[in-house]
Amino acid sequence: MGTTKEEKEVDKFWYDTLVEFLSDLSKKHPNDADLGAAVRKYLFIATKASDYEPCVMCGEATPYRKSDNIDIRMNYVEGAGQLCEGCYNNHTNI
Numbered sequence: 001m002g003t004t005k006e007e008k009e010v011d012k013f014w015y016d017t018l019v020e021f022l023s024d025l026s027k028k029h030p031n032d033a034d035l036g037a038a039v040r041k042y043l044f045i046a047t048k049a050s051d052y053e054p055c056v057m058c059g060e061a062t063p064y065r066k067s068d069n070i071d072i073r074m075n076y077v078e079g080a081g082q083l084c085e086g087c088y089n090n091h092t093n094i
């Protein structure tokens, strides 16, 4: 979260945008399962478009940028790729 006046304005802008987006989305998808699917779809698209590496199994954002060295990453599986924490734990418990 920002500390300067300008940063606070930007935070407020994104907060308002997010609230508006989520309200529209929940009106469009009154069923919880449909809403969940829609959120996942948007998250997947947003992650693909960003610098952050999506999980190779579920597509959710991981905390690592595509430029981060794999040696410093957690939950990276050689030969498979970057996993999120949840998928990594499921994967290694099999």
Ligand SMILES: [Zn+2]
Binding pocket: 055, 056, 057, 058, 059, 060, 083, 084, 085, 086, 087, 088
């Ligand atoms: Zn995952």
